[in-house]
Amino acid sequence: MRKRATPKNATGQGHSVSLKRRDFFKLLGGGIILYYSTWDPSELLALPLAQRRSLPADYNAFLLIKEDGTVNNYTGKIEMGQGVITSLAQQMADELDVTFESIHMVMGDTALCPWDAGTWGSLTTRQFSHYMCAAAAEARAVLLEMGSEHLGLPLDELRVKEGVIYGISDPGKNVSYGELAKGKRLERYLEVKPAVKKYTEYHYVGDSMRHTDAWEKVTGKARYAGDMKLPGMLHARILRPPSLGATLVSVDTSEAEKMEGVQVLRDGDLVAALHEQPDMAAVAVVRIKAEYSFDEKDVNQDTIFKYLLDAPSSGREVARSGDLKEGENMSDMVIESEFHDGYVAHAPIEPHTALAHVESNGVTVWASTQSPFGTQDSIAALLDLELEQVRVITPFVGGGFGGKSPHQQAVEAVRLSKITGKPVMVAWTREEEFMYDTYRPAAVVRIRSGMTRSGKITMWDFSQYFAGSRGSDTIYAVPHALTMGYDESRGGPRVHPFATGAWRAPGNNTNTFARESQIDMMAARAGKDPLQFRLDNLEDQQMIGVLKAVADKFGYSPAAGPSGRGIGIACGIDAGTYVAHIAQVQVDEETGKVKVIRVACAQDMGLCVNPQGAILQMESCITMGMGYALSEDIEYEGGKLFTKNFDSYQIPLFSWVPEIETVILDRQHMPPQGGGEPAIICMGGVIANAIFDATGARLYQMPMTPQRVLEAIGKAKEI
Amino acid sequence: MEEIVQFNLNGRDTEITIDPTLTLLWVLRDQFGLTGTKYGCGIGFCGACTIILDNEAVRSCLLPIGDVAGKKVLTIEGLAVNGKPHPIQKAFMEHDALQCGYCTPGMIMHAYGLLLKNPEPSRQEVIDGMEENLCRCGAHIRIIEAIQSAAREMKKGQ
Ligand code: FES
């Protein structure tokens, strides 16, 4: 199914990531470049020293050419469904000039792979692959030099095809990479590093490739951390407090210890029952009696927003242009709104799992994690070992979405294995997964915006509280704008009743929901079609491009809202990628139930390595995004969670799936941008705007549950 | 209180001496090394642990091993015959109906049970039939297509 997605206007400017983006900086001279928009650099600099590692300079760290000509491609990235196992192989094959089939991906193994900070932020293609391609280009150039000597032909007399170097005029003279490299590292380095290929020279990149891990996954052969088994292994079930923030006061393990084959271990506040059988460990752990003291925050899902607004946090200015006062003077209308967003769980179907074996000379851990090297750092620090003594291996990961960057389960498995000396499996139950998830933070966004009578935005005053600043940019051309972030404690237990962290496109879902809802309200007040209103207030050609493309795909016809058709629009930027969505919904005004019937999405992501893989990610984002928009909510009282499993946490189901249409703009000559997250950011805004278009009711809070929809409809009728 | 439990596992008669209250899910994974059947929730709400018991898709996380005595159990590992994928497996690959792949074995087994009962389901019947199997990666739209195309393929093969 390799359909060549030939770009119509490829200019051949090449793929060498030109880092044209405005804001970037180099970190610690290690050559790791981070885009400001991707990850707050202050967070990075706050990392403990142990974590400040960098990619190796030696290209051999990225690849090994084996005697049979196949190539091991090493990456610290992991595969969790986002498809980089395929797209990285495409890039490696092209840069090295070998067949796609000859690439064997080796991922997330700290003993074999080059260091990597972690698989998040849609950075694999736009950042890591740049270094990987540079390494492959050097390897290719070195092999050509070796081939030249071997064949006695000058370099310009040689060409490479599928891993074999031929004499151009005498193809009978040839030697393969495998014969030259003989499965060893290449010991030659180039003074002047060769350039990576231009886009037009690529063969596999830009082609739609089916994922190479599919066979293993459909046959049940694919191994995840919980599928590992070592001789003598014990399954651990850990004693958990009734709520987060509770402290263990006393514990009585005698009943559990009476059970045959059960071992009860204690290391400080970590208490666990272990047994060869996971079921038996589960029975044993409930026989442990424990008492706790409680120090809980007085907050629940209803009071959280006031609680957040009252929390001390000094604001920081994220962006400013012009002068708000002046903007207000220019405005004929000012709209002021406050948007709320609740906590959202990652809820990957595979819970956090790790198997650890602590031996006298070191530790091996198989972990379900997005950050194998971060896990290595934590374990080395915990046991006071050299990094080399800790090997973290990442098998397939059953979904992460940001939630598997923390790796508490691996640390727990290591602590227990250290005590017993046996391999220990810690596989969290779904309840543990909900308890220790690092939730997408509940947040508040306040916007005051002004416009002229003709619908020109004159003022934009945006403040987010605890959402995170990603995606809080104005994006519209507004002369007087201020973006503030009151989010200093994001991720910390200081404010939230439980842990929070990065959730697929962190911050951006909340911020885009608020911005795009506000824009829609302004369009309606101005009596304008919401697409036209956006176009009238945009100067960024890429944003205009995706909006026009999605309107085209959808077959959009203009109308001022609420038109009764139930059609909404939203757009935004994430991970360097521009996205725009149009959705159509049906709202049952009796029950408040919203059914999304159609979603079209256009994406401008620069060079698209694997269009098929990119489309899968867009569909994935659209489907998953309906959950945070419509139903995913947790109930809690302080640190006590009442939402503990899929019986009460509603993620999207088959019956929810709308008709989905996607379009990827042809930008193959531009540097590649993120693909795993962008298309999720608009789902809240686009559905809110579609509900408004259907009913005239405005939703200010996610998720937009039937009850909230009914309330909003009631309010709309009062007016 | 161990007992001998005899049953047919992926086409072979098997017996195991075991506490009959242990769940089939963990016995399959731990005793038989059949790790294709996954844990997702443990309370029957996700379908990651779906297997076929006497031609019926059931959730192995709630099933005591004692209850399968004398019955036929089919797991994802028993679906491909001699390395040849079952049409449902083939369709999942062809339609890219998976991402992280963790829900996939349960999806395929549930679809297998569905097609046993209704070999020519409409799109809506596929959706209704699969409704309670969860996928967090959002592969749903392709799973629906894959099941429909597998049904057509299986019909041709008869
Ligand atoms: S693990 Fe059995 S249904 Fe979820």
Ligand code: FES
């Ligand atoms: S493919 Fe990941 S849960 Fe379905």
